Amino acid sequence: MSLKAQITEDMKTAMRAKDSAKLSTIRLxxxxxxxxxxxxxxxxxxAQVLAxxxxxxKQRKDSISQFEAGGRQDLADIEKAELVVLSAYMPExxxxxxIQAEVTAAVSASGALGPQDMGKVMAIIKPKLAGRADMGTVSAMIKAALTK
Structure with missing residues (x-):
C-alpha cells in the first residue's frame, strides 16, 4: 500500500474513532x-509524500521550541501531539x-577527494537516506569524512 493510501485509510479510521486530534493532523x-x-x-x-x-x-519541531521559549505550553502540547502523528509515517x-557506512560507501562511489566534493557525495546519499536520517547529521559525517 502506498503511503498516500495509508494516510487516507488512517483518516477514515480516525473519523470512525472520532479522534479529532489525529484527524486534524492527517487532514493537514x-x-x-x-x-x-x-x-x-x-x-x-x-518519496515525495515523505518529503x-x-x-x-521540521515545522512542528521549530514551533515547539518557539512556543516553549514564549511560555505557551498549551500550544507546544498541541504541536507535540501533531508531531507524534506525523512521525508515525516516517520510516524507521x-x-x-x-549512516556512517552509507557515508563511507557514498564517498568512495563518488571519488570525492576533499570538502569541495561534498555536493557530489550529497547527491548520491540524499535519495538513499531521505526520511531515514537527519540530513544535518549526515552532512556533518560527510564533512568529517572528507576532511580526513
Missing part, C-alpha cells in the same frame, strides 16, 4: 499533498553506524 497532511499535486500537476510518489511529511515534522531511522 492530505491538504499539503493535494496542494503540491495541484501546483505541479503531478501524482506524488512515496512533505518530513518538512511538516538509521543508527549512527548505519
Amino acid at each position: 497532511i492530505t491538504a499539503a499533498i493535494k496542494q503540491k499535486e495541484v501546483d505541479e500537476r503531478i501524482e506524488l510518489d512515496d 512533505i511529511v518530513e518538512k511538516m515534522i 531511522g538509521l543508527s549512527d553506524a548505519e
